[in-house]
Amino acid sequence: MPKTVTSPIQKKLAAMLVELRKGAGLRQVDLANKLGVYQSWVTHLESGQRRIDVVELIELGRAIGFDPAEVVRKLNKR
Template sequence: MPKTVTSPLQKKLAAMLVEARKKADLRQIDLAEKLGVYQSWVTHMESGQRRIDVVELIELGRIMGFDPAEMVRVLSKR
């Protein structure tokens, strides 16, 4: 199992998060403000340079209006 943040699964998660943000009609800066983080945090998350833990995924789902469990189910299908 690759431990690098550039794994295919990490890239897929990053792409799904970008899609969810856009679907929620949020800019990176808007999401950052709602999360209480810098825009660079969102940029690193969306580029796959930063791993997302379960608690962060739940909070992202709450803010952007997606079901984190469903996102994990989609990711787990290969």
């Protein structure tokens, strides 16, 4: 089991988060402001340069407006 930011599931999650953010009409800077982080944090997350932990996924769900459990279910489908 790869524990790297380049794993296929991590890449899929990053792509899903970009799609969800854009679908919510948010720019990276808007999301960063909602989360209280720098825009570069969002950039690194979306570009796959950093892993996303469960707590971050929950916070992202709150900020963007998606159900983290649904995202995990979609990631689990092959």
